[in-house]
Amino acid sequence: MNGSFANCPEWLAELIVNSGGSVSFHQYMDWALNHSEYGSYSSGSLKLGTKGDFVTSPSLGPDFAALLARQVVDWLEQLQQENFNNLPLSLIEIGPGEGDLAFDLIQELEQISPEITKRLELILVDINQGMIKRQKERLSNICKVPIRWLSLDELAENPVIGVILAHEMLDALPVERIILRNNMLFRLGVKLEAINSHSLLSFDELPISSSLLDSLLELENEVGIKIPPDGASDGWSSELHIDMNQWLDKVSKTLIYGSLLIIDYALEATRYYNNSRQSGTMMSYKNQYASSDLLKDPGFCDLTSHLCLETLLYYAQKNKWLLLGHTRQGLALLALGLAERLNSLQKLSSEQLDIALSRRESLLRLVDPAGLGEFRWLAFEVNNQEDYIKSNIGLKTRFLTEPDN
Numbered sequence: 205m206n207g208s209f210a211n212c213p214e215w216l217a218e219l220i221v222n223s224g225g226s227v228s229f230h231q232y233m234d235w236a237l238n239h240s241e242y243g244s245y246s247s248g249s250l251k252l253g254t255k256g257d258f259v260t261s262p263s264l265g266p267d268f269a270a271l272l273a274r275q276v277v278d279w280l281e282q283l284q285q286e287n288f289n290n291l292p293l294s295l296i297e298i299g300p301g302e303g304d305l306a307f308d309l310i311q312e313l314e315q316i317s318p319e320i321t322k323r324l325e326l327i328l329v330d331i332n333q334g335m336i337k338r339q340k341e342r343l344s345n346i347c348k349v350p351i352r353w354l355s356l357d358e359l360a361e362n363p364v365i366g367v368i369l370a371h372e373m374l375d376a377l378p379v380e381r382i383i384l385r386n387n388m389l390f391r392l393g394v395k396l397e398a399i400n401s402h403s404l405l406s407f408d409e410l411p412i413s414s415s416l417l418d419s420l421l422e423l424e425n426e427v428g429i430k431i432p433p434d435g436a437s438d439g440w441s442s443e444l445h446i447d448m449n450q451w452l453d454k455v456s457k458t459l460i461y462g463s464l465l466i467i468d469y470a471l472e473a474t475r476y477y478n479n480s481r482q483s484g485t486m487m488s489y490k491n492q493y494a495s496s497d498l499l500k501d502p503g504f505c506d507l508t509s510h511l512c513l514e515t516l517l518y519y520a521q522k523n524k525w526l527l528l529g530h531t532r533q534g535l536a537l538l539a540l541g542l543a544e545r546l547n548s549l550q551k552l553s554s555e556q557l558d559i560a561l562s563r564r565e566s567l568l569r570l571v572d573p574a575g576l577g578e579f580r581w582l583a584f585e586v587n588n589q590e591d592y593i594k595s596n597i598g599l600k601t602r603f604l605t606e607p608d609n
């Protein structure tokens with residue numbers, strides 16, 4: 205890890221110099237993705253989809269949203285039954301990327317339940333202007349439901365009743381990286397070096413901060429996750445999602461009552477913080493190419509890491525989220541009717557053979573156990589009503605049931 209150097213763009217060199225020549229990996233990742241002018245999401249340089257830098261399930265076509273819509277309608281109908289003085293129902297997406305999921309979901313919801321759609325508003329939350337601009341373009345033709353773009357803080361000031369989706373958003377949260385050196389833990393940083401009058405980036409090993417140590421201790425004492433694991437060798441490194449606790453806290457305050465569905469890459473702690481996983485899970489993506497070179501082309505690549513399942517569950521319950529359940533995407537989509545959808549492709553006419561084949565391929569990709577099918581779907585609910593009685597809650601969650609035969 206110490207040996208790699210990468211060219212540093214001028215904007216980043218200036219920021220690092222102004223910060224004393226070295227910054228935490230967390231700060232580096234935040235700038236590389238979210239810096240207001242140069243970050244890969246905020247500048248809009250990163251594109252999602254088969255013709256972009258990387259694909260996500262919704263960017264493969266509308267089938268993913270069509271299946272997910274069944275779950276969203278189920279939850280919204282349950283919320284509607286609670287009446288809430290005819291307050292609108294909200295569908296909130298955090299981190300909507302190109303806006304594909306929101307766009308396709310709204311079309312499908314209109315088909316499945318025009319009644320719910322009449323009472324629905326769409327709220328999109330993104331921190332990056334470059335993405336918001338593209339979402340506005342993508343969604344400009346939707347006129348059946350009102351759309352608002354809000355920050356989590358704005359939403360928390362006027363909480364709503366509804367369903368929140370966070371699809372491949374948490375994996376973009378900046379992480380702290382730690383490294384084991386001579387039996388001591390260090391905080392990984394990124395520093396600037398001038399070599400032959402070139403500004404180069406390389407990794408740095410900084411003293412561990414007290415807040416990081418506190419997080420590690422909390423995870424060990426409360427969840428039993430030992431980081432580093434016993435037997436980890438010199439140079440072992442991994443990531444910590446230190447912003448996840450605060451994110452779950454903020455999100456829980458945006459709902460009066462409703463559910464949160466997180467869909468993302470996640471690993472059990474024993475697989476994540478394992479001594480055979482020498483350098484964590486972080487990857488960089490650009491032009492459909494995955495690389496472990498995390499310092500290359502900052503501001504033009506995606507940087508992403510898996511979530512730790514138990515850490516997420518722990519922070520969720522700490523912030524009033526009640527777990528409804530979790531499963532892998534393959535099983536979730538089967539429970540929502542993927543097999544029938546695959547079968548229905550046979551009904552397409554022979555002129556539509558190309559469409560049928562490409563949809564078939566996308567559907568199979570969504571459940572491929574070696575790819576997107578391995579994603580985790582985690583459902584939670586929160587109830588902030590004053591008269592809320594704990595024993596009376598529990599939104600029924602269709603994707604956790606056995607698939608229909």
Ligand SMILES: C[S@@+](CC[C@H](N)C(=O)[O-])C[C@H]1O[C@@H](n2cnc3c(N)ncnc32)[C@H](O)[C@@H]1O
Pocket residue numbers: 245246252260261262263298299300301302304305329330331332335370371372373376377
């Ligand atoms: C990997 S893309 C996911 C896009 C989309 N959900 C999909 O699956 O196609 C991550 C998205 O999350 C946004 N994002 C990153 N950090 C965020 C945060 N803290 N709050 C809200 N959005 C965020 C990015 O700007 C981008 O739109």
